[in-house]
Amino acid sequence: MSEHSHPPDPSAAHAAPPQQSDSELAREQDYLISARAEMARMREHTLGLQAQAGDKIAGEHLAHTLWRRAQSLVDDPGGTLFFGRIDTLSRQHGTERHYIGRRHISDADGEPVVVDWRADVSTPFYRASPREPMGVRLRRRFGVDRGQLTAYEDEHLSDPQAEDLSGQRHSRILAAEIERPRSGPMRDIVATIQPEQDEIVRADVGTTICVQGAPGTGKTAVGLHRAAWLLYSYRDRLSRTGVLVIGPNRAFLEHVGAVLPTLGEIEVGHTTVEELTGRSHGTEPAEVATLKGDARLAQVLHRAVWSQVQPASEPLVVPRGSRRWRVPEYDVQQILDELTSRGVRYDAARQMLPRRLAHAVLVRMEGSGDTPDDRVQDAVARSKPVRDFAKTVWPVLDPPAVLFGLWSDPAALAAAADDLLTGDEQRILLWEKAPRTRGAARWTPADTVLLDEIGDILERTTSLGHLIVDEAQDLSPMQLRAVGRRASTGSLTVLGDLAQGTTPWATRSWTESLEHLGKAGAHVEELTRGFRVPAAVIEYAARLLPHIAAGLALPESVRSNPGRLDLLSADGRLLPATVAAVRSSLEGAPGTVGVIVSDTSLTSVAGALQEAGIRHATVGGPPPGPGTDAGTDAETDAMEVSEARVQLVPATLAKGLEFDQVIVVEPAAIVAAEPDERTGLRRLYVVLTRAVSGLTVVHDDPLPAALREN
Numbered sequence: 001m002s003e004h005s006h007p008p009d010p011s012a013a014h015a016a017p018p019q020q021s022d023s024e025l026a027r028e029q030d031y032l033i034s035a036r037a038e039m040a041r042m043r044e045h046t047l048g049l050q051a052q053a054g055d056k057i058a059g060e061h062l063a064h065t066l067w068r069r070a071q072s073l074v075d076d077p078g079g080t081l082f083f084g085r086i087d088t089l090s091r092q093h094g095t096e097r098h099y100i101g102r103r104h105i106s107d108a109d110g111e112p113v114v115v116d117w118r119a120d121v122s123t124p125f126y127r128a129s130p131r132e133p134m135g136v137r138l139r140r141r142f143g144v145d146r147g148q149l150t151a152y153e154d155e156h157l158s159d160p161q162a163e164d165l166s167g168q169r170h171s172r173i174l175a176a177e178i179e180r181p182r183s184g185p186m187r188d189i190v191a192t193i194q195p196e197q198d199e200i201v202r203a204d205v206g207t208t209i210c211v212q213g214a215p216g217t218g219k220t221a222v223g224l225h226r227a228a229w230l231l232y233s234y235r236d237r238l239s240r241t242g243v244l245v246i247g248p249n250r251a252f253l254e255h256v257g258a259v260l261p262t263l264g265e266i267e268v269g270h271t272t273v274e275e276l277t278g279r280s281h282g283t284e285p286a287e288v289a290t291l292k293g294d295a296r297l298a299q300v301l302h303r304a305v306w307s308q309v310q311p312a313s314e315p316l317v318v319p320r321g322s323r324r325w326r327v328p329e330y331d332v333q334q335i336l337d338e339l340t341s342r343g344v345r346y347d348a349a350r351q352m353l354p355r356r357l358a359h360a361v362l363v364r365m366e367g368s369g370d371t372p373d374d375r376v377q378d379a380v381a382r383s384k385p386v387r388d389f390a391k392t393v394w395p396v397l398d399p400p401a402v403l404f405g406l407w408s409d410p411a412a413l414a415a416a417a418d419d420l421l422t423g424d425e426q427r428i429l430l431w432e433k434a435p436r437t438r439g440a441a442r443w444t445p446a447d448t449v450l451l452d453e454i455g456d457i458l459e460r461t462t463s464l465g466h467l468i469v470d471e472a473q474d475l476s477p478m479q480l481r482a483v484g485r486r487a488s489t490g491s492l493t494v495l496g497d498l499a500q501g502t503t504p505w506a507t508r509s510w511t512e513s514l515e516h517l518g519k520a521g522a523h524v525e526e527l528t529r530g531f532r533v534p535a536a537v538i539e540y541a542a543r544l545l546p547h548i549a550a551g552l553a554l555p556e557s558v559r560s561n562p563g564r565l566d567l568l569s570a571d572g573r574l575l576p577a578t579v580a581a582v583r584s585s586l587e588g589a590p591g592t593v594g595v596i597v598s599d600t601s602l603t604s605v606a607g608a609l610q611e612a613g614i615r616h617a618t619v620g621g622p623p624p625g626p627g628t629d630a631g632t633d634a635e636t637d638a639m640e641v642s643e644a645r646v647q648l649v650p651a652t653l654a655k656g657l658e659f660d661q662v663i664v665v666e667p668a669a670i671v672a673a674e675p676d677e678r679t680g681l682r683r684l685y686v687v688l689t690r691a692v693s694g695l696t697v698v699h700d701d702p703l704p705a706a707l708r709e710n
């Protein structure tokens with residue numbers, strides 16, 4: 001690699017002054033200026049277009065599309081329109097040069113000035129290597145600061161002497177991006193997507209991929225960029241069928257929610273797994289929730305629904321004029337048997353029943369010499385005797401009624417659970433005291449997943465085009481089924497880390513999870529290079545791995561900064577020591593400071609920070625009670641999490657988040673807050689791996705033994 005500009009150190013590449021003396025850099029800067037002018041021209045052109053359509057609604061739609069297009073062409077003077085360039089040589093096209101940016105820009109003749117990073121021609125920018133140059137002679141990466149190009153780095157890939165320089169250790173620009181202190185919500189990584197990540201991002205639309213990866217290996221980033229790439233590459237299909245991102249909680253979605261809009265994709269839904277299946281009000285012991293998440297429940301529910309179809313115990317009798325037509329029980333039963341074995345949903349079959357019964361009546365009419373036509377069949381199907389008969393043998397159901405029946409009636413549960421659940425298991429599922437009506441039932445989160453399953457047995461759930469499921473290791477088999485049925489005709493990107501599973505029902509194997517998702521056999525890819533956590537911190541956290549997920553590969557930090565790790569014993573003064581650690585982090589470096597505490601210590605730590613005058617916001621909302629930041633400090637209270645440098649984080653909401661510096665308060669309490677030690681240590685592993693620059697562990701109680709081992 002030849003480097004034509006010299007940022008003082010890797011992490012300062014963004015701040016390096018423009019190299020005005022370098023004529024090549026100046027030429028590239030001129031190109032950027034002309035690209036900006038072309039983009040302004042494109043915007044002017046779009047603004048000048050009139051929305052002319054056949055009718056009012058089409059006109060409004062077109063006007064909205066034009067407005068959105070004009071919005072997407074607003075230039076951000078603080079950013080750059082391209083971050084890379086490739087010069088390629090092919091027999092077909094000769095020498096070509098492409099500038100790679102976040103969006104496509106063309107000149108007045110329609111010739112590309114900047115190509116979208118998602119276009120096929122951009123692929124070699126991410127994947128080419130000296131071993132496989134993909135026709136690339138030159139790959140150039142640009143250093144950028146406040147809208148200016150500050151540096152560039154070249155790789156001459158067709159040079160047989162060239163070494164493989166794709167790793168960030170060799171690229172200051174790449175290193176600078178990775179080492180950048182974190183502040184605010186997650187950003188896109190389009191300029192620096194790595195080859196192994198790019199393979200996942202650009203996998204074909206029909207491909208379901210499962211990505212196992214240690215903390216900070218870029219799973220979330222890859223999933224979001226995959227969504228953006230899919231929408232670009234299959235726009236028509238996916239804007240019709242939809243793309244949805246599913247994350248563990250709202251705090252996580254706020255952290256990642258800006259990435260897709262920055263990439264120009266505003267129509268991707270973001271939801272939590274709980275929101276996916278509806279609101280819940282009740283709580284229950286982990287043991288019960290775990291059982292409700294067991295895949296056997298799918299069969300129990302299936303039986304509970306289909307057993308509502310009653311055996312034909314009476315003939316169908318339909319009076320018409322002076323005649324009474326009679327369909328005997330065994331003929332009715334044949335119709336019921338045929339409908340139950342067709343593989344259609346309960347409601348679809350129920351709706352077919354009246355016509356089937358009417359047909360049986362018509363056959364009898366014909367048998368006695370009548371010549372009834374379709375209208376007669378319709379009339380018979382709609383007649384009261386047929387409708388009443390159909391309703392009796394094939395009742396209308398709704399999910400709450402079915403679940404209410406199971407949880408309140410031991411006989412009903414026993415009939416459906418039969419050989420599937422033990423007597424003890426059935427006992428813990430039953431309500432101790434059943435609510436009087438199903439409207440009064442306080443459904444728990446696990447119940448809502450079961451209601452969703454019943455809903456799907458009754459009526460097919462609409463499938464989307466693509467789903468990105470993050471932190472998927474935490475989903476129960478029944479939750480996985482709920483996600484999977486929303487991708488039954490689409491595909492999935494499943495992201496997670498077995499070592500970070502903190503629910504009682506966390507998955508043990510991706511093979512199993514994929515089966516529950518309805519995508520058995522889908523490819524599992526492992527990412528092992530860590531872009532967030534520096535070596536000193538990841539090595540410390542990895543002491544927990546043998547206790548939480550033996551067999552998983554140690555993550556390899558690719559950060560050149562080894563990071564800072566401080567273990568502080570508080571000597572009985574936990575809160576003052578925490579405050580001091582926060583102060584020192586604030587003074588020591590720029591970027592966010594995440595203070596991660598056990599959920600039960602949230603109030604006391606919030607009080608201590610506030611007393612010390614440290615402005616902060618609490619992830620998930622301020623804790624209740626006096627002496628906290630709720631209501632007592634208007635300034636703190638009003639602060640958005642995304643704006644706060646100091647963020648107080650309950651350990652249960654830390655998953656998926658990252659902070660420039662992290663202070664973990666009292667690890668023993670974080671472990672003890674979980675129902676068992678393994679889950680506690682997994683929670684600790686999650687919180688210890690949130691730091692980009694430095695980790696401080698403040699403790700009064702002894703550290704968990706697993707962390708003391710070396």
Ligand SMILES: Nc1ncnc2c1ncn2[C@@H]1O[C@H](COP(=O)(O)OP(=O)(O)OP(=O)(O)O)[C@@H](O)[C@H]1O
Pocket residue numbers: 177178187188189192193194197213214215216217218219220221222497531532655656657658689
């Ligand atoms: N190719 C890359 N270039 C620059 N930064 C990257 C790259 N890949 C990942 N990162 C950064 O590394 C950090 C971690 O990424 P991300 O949150 O996607 O990891 P993760 O595997 O989902 O982590 P976790 O399992 O801890 O939630 C983010 O700041 C992300 O922007």
